[in-house]
Amino acid sequence: MLFDEKFEAWVYGPVLREIYYHTRDYGLFFNYFPSSEIKFRDNKIVEIKTSKKIIPDLKNETVCKLIDEALIDYSKLSAMLLVAEAHKSEYWIKARNGLDISLPSDRDIIIN
Incomplete structure (x- = not known):
């Protein structure tokens, strides 16, 4: 499992509370990564090799590649x-x- 924490079903989608508070308080600054690890074209991520920096204990190359590809794909979408x-x-x-679509929730997302 990548995360010990459970995802919660927030209004706008699944959230890991710890990551939410970290990015809310400190932001997610891709420009802190060396240019060899992240490349932009037209303000969009086109190549990224940061999963090992985000999750240092991650050793599975297949999972690293999956995360990096997801970051590229999702970075192209609007909020x-x-x-x-x-x-x-x-x-x-x-x-x-x-729950109504607009009601807050901290319910855990259960994946069988």
């Missing part, structure tokens, strides 16, 4: 498109079952 993608997750939908 609202990211929300729309998150709302398609069956696990997020199950966790929010019965």
